[in-house]
Amino acid sequence: MIGQEQHTAIKKSSSYLYLVCLVAALGGFLFGFDTAVISGTISLVTRDFGLDAISEGWFVSCALLGCIIGVIISGKLSDKFGRKIVLILSAFLFLISALGCMYAGTFSSLIAFRLIGGIGIGVASMVSPLYISEFAPSRLRGTMVSLYQLALTIGIVTAYFTNAYLASHSGENFSGVVAEKILSQEVWRAMLGLGALPALVFLFSLFLVPESPRWLLSTGKRDKAEKILIKIDGETAARKELDAFATQDVTTVEGSLRTLFRPVYRKALWIGLLLPFLSQVCGINAVIYYGPRILEQAGFTLNNALGGQVTIGFVNVVFTFVAIFTVDKWGRKPLLYVGIGGAVISLVIIGLLFQFGVTSGPWILIFILAFIACFAFSFGPVCWVVIGEIFPNGIRGKAMSLATLTLWIGNFFVGQLTPLMLQGLGSSWTFWIFAICCSPALYLTWKLIPETKGRSLEEIDSYWQEDYLKK
Structure with a gap:
C-alpha cells in the first residue's frame, strides 16, 4: 500500500x-x-x-x-x-x-x-x-x-x-x-x-x-497498479477497484485457459467464440475488399466503383463515432440489437435489388452504406468491447486470444468464399447468405450477452458466478 x-x-x-x-x-x-x-x-x-x-x-x-x-x-x-x-x-x-x-x-x-x-x-x-x-x-x-x-x-x-x-x-x-x-x-x-x-x-x-493495472494486480504489483488507477479515475474509484480485485476467487486471478471450460464461464466462452466469428461472416470484409467488384456488378464504372469504395470507408469512420458517444450511455445490447437488425435488413434488400435488376441509380450503394453504418456502430466496436470485458482477469489475455482467433477464422472464410459465391451464386444469394449468417447474432445478444455498461471487470466476473449459482 x-x-x-x-x-x-x-x-x-x-x-x-x-x-x-x-x-x-x-x-x-x-x-x-x-x-x-x-x-x-x-x-x-x-x-x-x-x-x-x-x-x-x-x-x-x-x-x-x-x-x-x-x-x-x-x-x-x-x-x-x-x-x-x-x-x-x-x-x-x-x-x-x-x-x-x-x-x-x-x-x-x-x-x-x-x-x-x-x-x-x-x-x-x-x-x-x-x-x-x-x-x-x-x-x-x-x-x-x-x-x-x-x-x-x-x-x-x-x-x-x-x-x-x-x-x-x-x-x-x-x-x-x-x-x-x-x-x-x-x-x-x-x-x-x-x-x-x-x-x-x-x-x-x-x-x-504504463503497464495495464489489471495485469500488475494479477502479478502482485499492487502499489504500481494503485498509482495508475488513482491517476486514471481518482482515489475513491481506485479503492473500489482494488477491493473488488482482492475479493476475487484466486482461481480466476491465476489460472489456465481450462478455467474458461468450467461451467461457470460457459456462457462467456460461447460469447467469446461466436460474437467475433459472426461479426466477420456477416460480410463486412466482403464489402471492404470486394466493394469495387460488387458495385461494378451493379452497373457502376470502375472509377465510380472506386469512388464508392472511398465513400464506404468514410461512412465506416463516421458511424463509429455513434458507438463512441453512446456505448457507455445506452449500453452494449441496444447498439447490438439495432445495428445487427439494421444490417440484416440492409443485406436482404441489397439481395432483392440485385434479384429484380434494380441496379441503376443510387439504391445499391445507399443500402450498402446503410449496412456499413449499422456495422460501424454495433458489430465493429461493440464486439471488441464485449470480448474485452467478459473474461476473468488472470486469463483474459489467453481468452481474448482464443476469441480473436475465431474472428480471423471467419475473416478467412469470407475472403476465400466471397469471389466463389459472387461468381457461382450471383450477388443476390451472396448477400442473402450473409444476412442468414448475421441473424444468429440477434439471438446471441438476447440469450447470452449480459449488459455490462458501467460494471467493473471484477463485477462482471462476479456476475458469472452469481448467474451460475441461480441455476
Whole structure:
C-alpha cells in the first residue's frame, strides 16, 4: 500500500487516460492500414514479379497465416510478460514488415516480410483492445475500446487515399535511383513502406505509457497498479477497484485457459467464440475488399466503383463515432440489437435489388452504406468491447486470444468464399447468405450477452458466478 502523502501527490488526469488509450488504439490504425493497403498493390506486384494465380493468392493470404500465429502467441505472452511489452513487439513487427516489403529483392523475401507483418496484425488485434479494456475505468470503458475500432477504420481510409495518391504520381521522374524505383517504377513498394511511419510513432509512444493495472494486480504489483488507477479515475474509484480485485476467487486471478471450460464461464466462452466469428461472416470484409467488384456488378464504372469504395470507408469512420458517444450511455445490447437488425435488413434488400435488376441509380450503394453504418456502430466496436470485458482477469489475455482467433477464422472464410459465391451464386444469394449468417447474432445478444455498461471487470466476473449459482 502506498502512503496517504503519496496519494495526495497523485492527481486524477482525464487527458492522461485519453492519451494512453489513443496510443494503444494506434495498434488498430496499423491493423486497418496494413489490411487495406494490400488492395492497391496486388496487380502491381503480380506484374512486376510475373505471378501466377496461386502465387498471387499466396501474396494476399500469407499475412493471414501470420495473423493466426500472432493471435495464438499473443495471449500467453501478454499474460506472462505484460500487455505493454507485447504491444511494443507488435509495433516492432509492423516496422520491420513495412521496411522489408519496401526493399524486398525477391518475391520470397516479400512474402517473408508480409508474414512478419501478419504476426504484428494478429498481436495488435488482440492486445490493443485488451489493454484498453483493462486500463479504462468502467464508466468509460466502452468509449475507450471503441477508439480502437475508430482507429482501425481510419487506417483503412488512409490506406485507400495513400494508395490512390501514390498511384496517381507513379511514372513521374524522381531524383535518385532508389527514389525512382520506389516512387515511380515499382510504386507498390512505397504503398507498403509507408506503414513504417505510423509504426514508428506507435513504437516510440508505447515507451511513454504504463503497464495495464489489471495485469500488475494479477502479478502482485499492487502499489504500481494503485498509482495508475488513482491517476486514471481518482482515489475513491481506485479503492473500489482494488477491493473488488482482492475479493476475487484466486482461481480466476491465476489460472489456465481450462478455467474458461468450467461451467461457470460457459456462457462467456460461447460469447467469446461466436460474437467475433459472426461479426466477420456477416460480410463486412466482403464489402471492404470486394466493394469495387460488387458495385461494378451493379452497373457502376470502375472509377465510380472506386469512388464508392472511398465513400464506404468514410461512412465506416463516421458511424463509429455513434458507438463512441453512446456505448457507455445506452449500453452494449441496444447498439447490438439495432445495428445487427439494421444490417440484416440492409443485406436482404441489397439481395432483392440485385434479384429484380434494380441496379441503376443510387439504391445499391445507399443500402450498402446503410449496412456499413449499422456495422460501424454495433458489430465493429461493440464486439471488441464485449470480448474485452467478459473474461476473468488472470486469463483474459489467453481468452481474448482464443476469441480473436475465431474472428480471423471467419475473416478467412469470407475472403476465400466471397469471389466463389459472387461468381457461382450471383450477388443476390451472396448477400442473402450473409444476412442468414448475421441473424444468429440477434439471438446471441438476447440469450447470452449480459449488459455490462458501467460494471467493473471484477463485477462482471462476479456476475458469472452469481448467474451460475441461480441455476
